[in-house]
Amino acid sequence: MNFDDHNVPIEPDALERRILGTPLKAPPAGWKAEILARALAEEPATASSAPKTVRREQRPFAGWLEWIPDWLRAVPAEWAAVAALVLLAVGLNWSLADGAESGVSVARGSLRDGPTIEGAIYLMASRESLMRELGLTEEAAPGPGPASTARPAENRPRRQLNQSGTNDVALGWV
């Protein structure tokens, strides 16, 4: 038996041949006049009744937006807005994390190699991250308030100069 490209036998079998010879119902003859009268009573679609389309030259950004694929155009605006917000939040999170990390590393470099303006800026900007990394905490504010989480004075690291005497912010254990 021969098959076509779609794996269907080319020659119809007995059932198909029998079905092929079976005449389908035709519309009753009386309908023709009625349907044609109804159809011909219809006004053909005119320019004023046709849906209004904006001409290309009236859409100033049409050329710019042509690169957007059709599947993306089909995304509802609400979904696109939510996706954009999620991407923004994730991107911002990464950016902040990167910034804090690079700030810590620059500040650490500054502690090692001597003070620089860049190091000072990063040190200020990433003070909290740096202190967290180094295991330090903020000094408790004087006066009434929540209990201080600062280390007792005897446990605090002592400041000392390095050998070159140029690093005035170096910490004792660095």
Next chain:
Amino acid sequence: MPDPVDIAALYDAHSGPVYAFALNLTRSEADARDVLQEVFVRLARQPDALEGVREPRSFLLRWTHNLVVDSARRRETRNRRNDVFQTETLGVFAGTDDPDEATFRAELSEALGELPEDQRAVVHLKLWERLTFEQIAETLDLSPNTAASRYRYGLDKLRTRLRPLYDEIR
């Protein structure tokens, strides 16, 4: 306004297949008639719709299919609203005086009605309109492979359903 002769000629040439396809899909004479009328009303409203169309029959069958889908949605809503569940068993074949042939047509009509609508549409277009799978794919807006597989599944179900009769006629 289109030439009345054109619409009448188009009706003579295509109303039979359009009606039969609509009837086989909707299984309701009233709905099939509505679809048939809507097809020719649309043609009258859009006189240039067939301009440049190579296969007017396929084009009109495509309209028919789209209108049947729309009408099915409306009917579903209506039935849900009215809580009506009609199971109409309607013959889609012409009548005959031969009792054996009448039995076969009734069985075949029922078997076709038991097919899922998407398979029934493909089987109808393949068997009675003799369209290729590429033409069916274009008419029903699906891929040729999907059309072919629906045809195979549909025909297998018809064979199983009509097995006793099929064995006799083989």
